[in-house]
Amino acid sequence: MTLVPVAEALTRLLDGVEPLPAESVALHEAHDRVLAEPVAALRTQPPFDASAMDGYATRAADVAAAPARLTVIGAAPAGRAFDGTVGPGQAVRVFTGAPLPAGADTIVIQENVRALGNGAIEVLEPTAAERNIRRAGLDFREGDLLLEKGRLLDPAALSLAASANHPRLEVVRRPLVAIIATGDELVAPGDALGPDQIISSNAYGVAAAAASVGATALDLGIAADRKEAIAALVRQAVAAGADVIVTLGGASVGDHDLVHDVLTGEGMTLDFWKIAMRPGKPLMFGRMGAIRCIGLPGNPVASLVCSQLFVKPLLAKLGGRPFAQDIRIAHLGAAMRENDRREDYVRAVVREDGGRLVATPFGIQDSSMLRKLADANGLIVRAPHAPAAAEGDTCPVLMLR
Known part of the structure; x- marks a missing residue:
């Protein structure tokens, strides 16, 4: 035959x-699935100019030199904007993720501020314009292509899809x-x-x-x-x-x-x-x-x-996944006899020795012996009719782990 x-x-x-074919799955079920359709942003992120740090929103012109005295006129926690405008000599207490108040163009981090009492603070370090601010669309804008078809959905990709306001994704079944x-x-x-x-x-x-x-x-x-x-x-x-x-x-x-x-x-x-x-x-x-x-x-x-x-x-x-065997070149840790007409996959222990891989085959290769396979981390691949090989000769190895 x-x-x-x-x-x-x-x-x-x-x-x-x-x-x-594709199927629609909830985002929490999409980990390790393959995208069947590209994912575009359904919103802009951040959707507004936002503070990147806890601190004080103010005008850069007022803190170009230090020390500088400012009057705190309000606060803007994350999720609630300050309803007003920052004027000369003023500041608004802000927290990470909070909308940037109107009139402000920099954030002084809280570590560089000393409270003086009665709503006054002293800025201890000069702060330039645009410091610690995330402008609207810094990450992506509505309509941007975020994930290509065929992408394997890892934690970062899932978080990105969620941030783009996708509750469900089309994935390969x-x-x-x-x-x-x-x-x-x-x-x-x-x-x-x-x-x-x-x-x-x-x-x-x-x-x-x-x-x-x-x-x-x-x-x-x-x-x-x-x-x-x-x-x-x-x-x-x-x-x-x-x-x-x-x-x-x-x-x-x-x-x-x-x-x-x-x-x-x-x-x-x-x-x-x-x-x-x-x-x-x-x-x-x-x-x-x-x-x-x-x-x-x-x-x-x-x-x-x-x-x-x-x-x-x-x-x-x-499943729409890329797949390639992990084939590497190693040196034989023991001599091997010539091969017959069948391609051999020989269980071996592969280790690094002096910057090169050494693959040492097990002496007994009976196909009933699972323990040898569990102990092996590679398979030496021997072509049909391969000649005898000496210890140290190179050989392809299919890595198992």
């Missing part, structure tokens, strides 16, 4: 993928990925184990990978090794509106590997099945109308490596 190269598999999997584990040998963590059973672990890692790119995961549980059991969960995923269905296990070539037959029976058109990579050879991909179907290998490490390489880029693109 011809194995599909990794790069080709990813290209085919992402072919035709566009961001999902979060992709929904339905996860179906398969296998009579699987039980959920904490359940009683039979003599020939193991814990189902892959779904938790796949769901976390989905969440890391802004998707929502729907774990539909474990299907027994029967076509009707798997088909029931596939139909449940379709009914839930899943954009992506991810199956775990059951996509290889054994008598109990039923996922391919079930998915095609439910309307999936197969695109490819089996790719030239290690771990992860049995990966399957197809389309069921608008739904993308990915059959991940049952081996835990293969499942999670394929999630990094294929599931995350797909979900990110559906």
